[in-house]
Amino acid sequence: MTRAELAVDPxxxxxxxxxxVLESRxxxxxxxxxxxEVEAYRGGDDPASHCYRGRTPRNDVxxxxxxxxYVYFVYGMHxxxxxxxxxxxxxxAVLLRAxxxxxxxxxxxxxxxxxxxxxxxxxxxxxxxxxxGLHRPHNGVDLTDPASPVRVLAADPLPxxxxxxxxxxxxxxxMDVPWRFWVDGSPAVSGYRxxxxxxxxxx
DNA sequence: TATAAGATCGACT
DNA sequence: GTCGATCTTATAT
Numbered sequence: 001m002t003r004a005e006l007a008v009d010p011x012x013x014x015x016x017x018x019x020x021v022l023e024s025r026x027x028x029x030x031x032x033x034x035x036x037e038v039e040a041y042r043g044g045d046d047p048a049s050h051c052y053r054g055r056t057p058r059n060d061v062x063x064x065x066x067x068x069x070y071v072y073f074v075y076g077m078h079x080x081x082x083x084x085x086x087x088x089x090x091x092x093a094v095l096l097r098a099x100x101x102x103x104x105x106x107x108x109x110x111x112x113x114x115x116x117x118x119x120x121x122x123x124x125x126x127x128x129x130x131x132x133g134l135h136r137p138h139n140g141v142d143l144t145d146p147a148s149p150v151r152v153l154a155a156d157p158l159p160x161x162x163x164x165x166x167x168x169x170x171x172x173x174x175m176d177v178p179w180r181f182w183v184d185g186s187p188a189v190s191g192y193r194x195x196x197x198x199x200x201x202x203x
Numbered sequence: 204t205a206t207a208a209g210a211t212c213g214a215c216t
Numbered sequence: 217g218t219c220g221a222t223c224t225t226a227t228a229t
Binding site: 053056057058072073074075076077 | 221222223224225226227
Binding site: 168 | 209210211212213
């Protein structure tokens with residue numbers, strides 16, 4: 001996967017990333033995951049994006065070059081990972097929502113002891129991030145650098161009719177834009193959950 | 204300095 | 217289906 005292929009609108013990059021393989025290499029071993037569910041986030045006009053209100057220390061990498069990893073901490077206990085798209089100061093990213101472990105299954109099981117089936121190992125953004133062993137230090141790594149501990153490997157494009165689209169999960173705003181994309185039929189797709197307790201403001 | 208809310212998960216009723 | 221855990225980040229005084 002090249003930087004140029006990712007330096008496009010996140011809605012395009014998201015569909016392009018479906019089916020691609022994300023590989024992480026650590027001291028513990030390697031894990032590779034085939035992406036089956038992603039979501040697009042855009043700065044500026046997207047109120048659900050972390051960049052909506054401008055550049056901050058947290059979302060800084062989203063303003064940088066495409067192909068870098070954006071890792072952030074949420075809900076006091078989970079990490080989520082994004083792939084930065086667009087560039088030239090225009091922020092955008094693709095949230096990695098779910099995938100199928102294609103290599104390093106044993107290590108993924110160790111990292112995800114609560115998963116009852118292999119399909120659950122990376123079924124959800126925080127689960128996927130945990131299965132890959134990604135943490136705060138991985139924020140900003142270049143996924144297109146062969147020497148990087150985390151990389152995206154290109155895959156053959158999926159047939160258009162196998163890609164489904166729908167509203168994003170867990171966001172309380174902009175629910176009318178179908179910027180969540182997933183591979184039809186994969187057992188690892190996390191499925192739709194409306195914004196829960198944290199997403200609801202006053203009644 | 205203080206406070207509110209969050210791109211979730213898993214346990215429990 | 218509903219709720220609690222847990223803490224960082226951003227925004228308001």
